[in-house]
Structures are given as C-alpha cells and as structure tokens.
Amino acid sequence: MQSFSTSLPGILPSQSIEALIAGGAIASDTPFDKDQVQPASLDLRLSDRAWRVRASFLPGRRTVEDRIADVTMHGVDLSAGYVMEKGCVYIARLQERLSLPKGLIARANPKSSTGRVDVFVRLLTDRGASFDDVEEGYDGPLYLEIAPQTFSILVRPGTRLNQLRLKAGEPPKLETRSVGVDLEGLDGTIVGYRGRRHAGVVDLDHIDGHDPRDFWEPLGVRRGELLLDPGEFYILASREAVEIPVMQAAEMTPIDPSVGEFRVHYAGFFDPGFGTDEAHGAGSKGVLEVRTHDTPFLLEHGQIVARLVYEPLTERPSRLYGEGGSHYQSQGLKLSKHFQPWS
Template sequence: MNLIKKRDKPFMTPVSAVADLSLAPDTLPQGILPMQRLAELVATGVVSSDTPFDDDQIQPASIDLRLGARAWRVRASYLPRGRTVTERLPDVVMHEMDLSKGAVFESGCVYIAELQERLDLPRGVTARANPKSSTGRVDVFVRLLSDRGALFDDVVEGYSGPIYVEIAPQTFSVLARTGTRLNQLRLKRGHSPKLYTFDCGVDLTGELVGFRARRHAGIIDLDHIEGHDPRKYWEPLYQNAGQLLLDPGEFYILASKGNVEIPVLEAAEMLPIDPSVGEFRVHYAGFFDPGFGTKEADALGSKGVLEVRCHETPFLLEDGQTVARLVYEPLTERPIKLYGETGSTYQRQGLKLSKHFKPW
C-alpha cells in the first residue's frame, strides 16, 4: 500500500499546513505516532525531502532515512551545541565524499553524511532516531545530528532544518551511496510515560549459539541483499556448557533466550548500554515495531537478535543471563500495518545475521 500521495513538486509544504492535524494539544492521545500519521506528516511537509519518498519508506512506527549526496570524513565525532552541523565541520573535516556513485566508509573512521529528509516539527512533537537492524548487525555505529542539537538521536519540538547522520564502522568497511538507509526516525506526540520494561536474557544452549565478526574481512555493500558469503565475515560459535567468553573489542551476534513480542498498540526500544548487566554494549539497533513476534502478525516465536561488543575486560556470559532491557511505550493508535505484514527479513527470526549475507 502506498501511503504517500505523490506530488510533482518536492515535499516542502510549510508547517502551518498541518494545523488541521491538531498534533500539539495535550487533550490528544500521547505516544509514538503510527504509520498512517507519519504518512500525513510526510504529505504535509513536517517530514520533507527534495526527492519523492519511496513507497516502502514508512514502517509501522518509524520512517527510514536515506543518505544524501555528500559525506565528510572527520577527525572526531562532535555535537553542534548551538551551531549548525556544517558550521562545526571546518573544525574537524578531512575531506568531502561524493555518494552519488557510492563510496567506502572505512572501519575505524568517523564520517558525517547529509540525509535527504528534513524536519519541520510542530509544537508538541519530538523525534528520535536509531540505527536500522541491518546497520547494527554489521557493526556500523550511526547517530542522528540536528542543527544546534545538544544530544545525538533526539530532535526537540519545533525544530526546523536539515538532519545528518554520523557513521562510524567498527569492524567492517562498508559501501554506501545516495539513498542507502542506515537509520530510522520515530515521531512522538507529548510526553507519554514508559509502560514497562522486559529483561532480555541470552540463549547459549543450541548447537550454534552465535557469531563473532572476523577482523580484516572484505567490504560489505549495504545495498546488496544476500550478496555476501557469511563465512568470510563471521566465525561460528558453538555451545560450550552454556557459557561464552567475550573478548574485549570483539563483536558478537547472539540471540535472546526467550521470544520477544511487541503488542500492536506499543513500540519498544532496547537500551544500548546498561552497566548493571555487565561491561559490554548490547544492541546498536534499538527500535522494535508493533507486531514484532505477535500472533496478530503470524509471528509467534520471534527472537531478539543481540549485537554485543565487550569493553575493556573479558566477560563470561552464562545461558539465560540478562544482557539487555526492552523499554515499551504506547502508540497513539494501532498502525494500519503491523511489522512484517508487508514482508520483513527479521520477523519470525531466530539467531540471524543481517540481510546482507546469504543464509548460513
């Protein structure tokens, strides 16, 4: 279903045109906006682009963001903090990159890239970004930047301007181009409270319990689906008495002990760092959309895939140990499509690498 009405002109309608949507009043339901409301915001210019939106760009509770034409290799990550993103660039820029024909983002380096989308948020609506699942599973760390912003990934109400993405491949060098989707955006009305949390344990009981990334592997083309031999990039990890020793600096793909379910009127985010569960980072890609793992979407039994990087000291994981926490939030209403209903790589998943790799 195409939710976005096509236009002959770019999607640049001013924010005043959304007054009839009545997004801001406190009397309206508060929470994360579902896909039909996101489509309205795209059609009226709250989320706009100089190029037409793709038909599949709007997900049940998020919008995929696309790389623009330019990126810059920078010496260091930064926050604009009262200045625009490009005003800060001269302090750290090394060289500019043309993404129109594709460019390699090298592991261990930091980049800033333009996004095709821009925001014109009305009063009462904020935005938050996270990496897409496929981005996190190849160990590419991405964060959203907005002009004058003091935080990564969060965009304040009333913000009007361009948005950018910081890209920092950790293990693999990757090939990306204009239009590649690395992160996604949620829009939220009001300040709805968190509903509850879910402790996520790790499953170390199967014959194959995970994968460890190989150092010095080849480049991954982020737009080439099932185009890479997983054995050239990953080392399989097999069951060892329900334990796994994490080595500092290494990157692992593991699976949750239990199934993960996101009710149709809720969305969830996996906390990226929680020092109380161990000295490692879990899950670069934190958004779970409504319908993931649910009976309504014919997906009971879906696991959560865990992207794990150990910090300075080795850490011994045991089967069932809590490694992450999901935080659930309400939607303002049920989305007209649930996660996976129009096709998804990760619905009904078990232990699974990113969509860039052929089946193991």
C-alpha cells in the same frame, strides 16, 4: 509554529507519519520511497554529500556544517558509491529534513541491519545538544555520524542506516522487560557468530549478496558460557521470544554498566506487530549485537543483557511489522539481510 494534536500521547503510527509528509513537516530532497514509512517509524536515507572527519562532535550552538569545518579531513561524494572504511568516522547529510510542529519530538536509532554489521550511527541536528534526539519545533536538515567498527561498508545515495520515531506528548512507559542471552543454541550447535577482523567490504544495498563465511565465525555451544574478548563483535540471540502488541512499540536499552562490561544492541526499535500472531509471526527472538569494553567478560546462559521498554501508540497503525514479508519476522539467531543463509 503549527501545533500537532492527538487524543492520546504516544508514538505516531504510519498513517500519522504519512500525514506529516503530506503536510510538509517531513520533507525530502527526492520523492519518498514507497516502503520508507514503517509501522511506527520512518527510514532515513543518505544523500550524495558526506565528509570524512577526524573526530565526533556535537554542534552545540552552531550548525552541523559550521562545526564540520573544524574537524573535516576531506569531502566525500557518495553519488557513484563510496567505501567507508572501518575505524574511520564520517558525517553524511540525509535526504530528509524536518519542520516539527509544536507538540512533537523525534528520536532516531540505527536500523536493525545496521547494528548487525557493527556500524555505529547517530543522528545530528543543527544546534543539537545530544545525539539522536530532535527537539520540539526543530526546523532544519538532518545529518548522520557513521563509524564502521568491524567491516568496511559500501554506501550510496538512498542507503538507509537509521530510522526516526516521532512522539506526541509524554507517552507513559507501559512496562519494562528484561532480556536474557541464549547460550545453549537454538539447535544445540551454534550460539552465535563473531565478526572476522580482516573481511571484505559489505555492500549495504546488496541483499543476500555476501557469503557469511567470509565475514563471520560460528560459535559452538560450550557449557552455557561465552568469553567475550575485548574489541570483538558478536551476534547472539535472546533467550526469550519477543512480541510487540499492535498498539505498542518498544526500544531495547542497555543495562546498567555495573551489571556487565559490554554493550548490547545498537539497533533498539521494535515496531508494532513484531513477533505477534496477528502479523503472521510465531514469536521472534531478539538478536543481540554485543561488543565488550576493555576487559574480557564471561557471559552465562540466561544472563540479563538488556531491557525492553514498551510505549503506547497514539492509534493503531495502518500496517504491522511483517505484513508483506520481512527479513526478521519469526527470526531466531540470524545475521543481517546482507548475508546469504548459513548452510
């Protein structure tokens, strides 16, 4: 097994990811897309092969496809486009595979646009003992569990639902910042959006291709409070602006369940340069994807709902978040890129 060496422990920047691709440690069934490598992460793409399954699982001591045989309902061909229905669970093989050298581990997370349409995704590896984590030395294919919650989704080969971050050594946690929720509204009128229960299909490769009114209900300002209903999905904004320094990356993590009966933020990676002046931003709000559990919960303005954990990069990335344009740089309260601007 080859070894990966770096002068400092930390998250790998874009140029190191590109070097791993060039060296074969990250491979693909098809050529990589030009924009697939992000400042500190790699977008992963669906292949044409998937399965509708009756239950989620971890493979344990078996391969993913061996385990799929126990729970599959039928195979799915994504090549012509396929609608994955809300309330169902699917496993898809990804185009990328890994042959990680010694000294490297990886962690996956949903892309921001995936979380904002309430699609729950988790990475699976052969003989993996946990979701989203790839152990040192892993050599094999990658799979994605996909569970649309609020909207049915149209996907096809090449659709990107999650991203991979690679880490060398044991990078220290530089700091942890609490994130509060904004319930006063950026313009004093709207504090968020609630997903409509009986909306149509979201085409995940059709940017600005959907009328938001067909999928979302705007939520007005109401005494700095919002009653979260069980089973409903909300898009809210952080009270604070988020800035990620160019030599750091961050992950948004859920708060302790004892603080509130809800889950915040399916998509937790923030790349270096997000919200910073150097990346031509002016501070960006963190968009919060919120789903409550079994009981209603009254959320108050400024209440802490998540935490940002910052980690160092091994070196400055060759590109920063937002360079060349981004749907989410300098964002306020904003729906995913699949929807036209609310007017």
